[in-house]
Amino acid sequence: MPPPVGGVLWSVAGDVRALFMLPAALTMQVAHPAIGAGVDDHSVFRTDPWGRGERSLRSVQLWIYGGERAAEEGRRLRALHKEIQGSDAHGRRYHALNPAYYAWVHATGYPVYRHGLRYLARPLTEAQERQLYAEWLRVGRVLGIHDRDMPQTIEEFWPYYRRVLDEELEATVVVRELLDADAPVPAPDRGPLPVRLALRLLWPLLRGPFQRARAFLTVGLMPPDARAAIGLDWTPAQERRLRRLGLAARAVVPLLPERLRYLPLAREARAEARRQARRG
Secondary structure, three states, rough: OOOOOOHHHHHOOOOOOOHHHHHHHHHHHOHHHHHHHHHHHHHHOOOOHHHHHHHHHHHHHHHHHOOOOHHHHHHHHHHHHOOOEEEEEOOOEEEEEOOOHHHHHOHHHHHHHHHHHHHHHHOOHHHHHHHHHHEEEHHHHHHOOEEEEEEEEHHHHHHHHHHHHHHHOOHHHHHHHOOOOOOOOOOOOOOHHHHHHHHHHHHHHHHHHHHHHHHHHHHHOOHHHHHHHHHOOOOOHHHHHHHHHHHHHHHHHHHHHHHHHHHHHHHHHHHHHHHHHHHH
16 A cells, blocks of 8 residues: 555655655665666666656656555566566676565665755654654555565664665665766757757756766765765765755745646645545
C-alpha cells in the first residue's frame, strides 16, 4: 500500500525541491560496487541520460502518488531487474534482485530526504523522521522488499546504514563519471521542439556549468557520513554556498503556484485528494 495522503512523503516527494535531492541518492546507490556494476553494464545513463532520468522520476512519483498504479509499477521494476546480473569490479557476482542490493537502493532515499530537507525546506521533527521512515518502509513493500530485508525501525536502520557505509561503499567508476564535469553528456531532448533546438544550439556553453552545478548539489545534499565513506571532498566554502542556496529555496518555492511547485503526478494526486475531500 502506498504511503498515506497528507503524510510526510506526500508533502515532500512531489515538491520540485525533491529534484535536487534525487542525484545524491542515486550516487549513494551506485557507490555500492554491485549496484554500480549493474548500472555500468546495463543502464543507458550515458546514451540517454535525460530519458532515463525522466523514467526514474516518474517511477518514484508513482510509488507515492500512483494509488493502485504503485503496485503495478513495483511489479514492473522487479521484472525489469530480473535479468540484470554480472560481475562487479572486484570479480564478485551480482544480481539486481539480490535482497541486500535491492534494499540498499531503496534505503538511500530516507537519509537523503532527511538531510536535504534541512537545507531546502525545514528540518524534520523527531516524530516526522519516524513517520517518514515508516512511510518509506511502506513504499519498499510496494517494490517487493520484504520486511526481513530492511530494518523495521530507525534504531535498527542507523547501524545497518553505517555498516554499509563502512564496509561496502567506494568511489566506483559510475560515481566518478556522474561527478565528472567533463563527461560527454548529450543535450537535453525533452520538451517542446523550440526549447530542444535552443538547448541543442547552446549546449556546448551550458554543459559545463550544468554539470558543475549537478555535481555540487549531488555532493552537498548527500549526508556527510556517506560523502566521507565514498571519499568525496566538501569544503567550508561549498557548505556556505549550499546554505545560501537553501535559504533562497526556502524563501521562493513556497510562494510558487501549485503548477510550478509540484511535479505532474503530485499535482494530479493533490487535486484528486481535494475532490475526494469535497465529496465528504
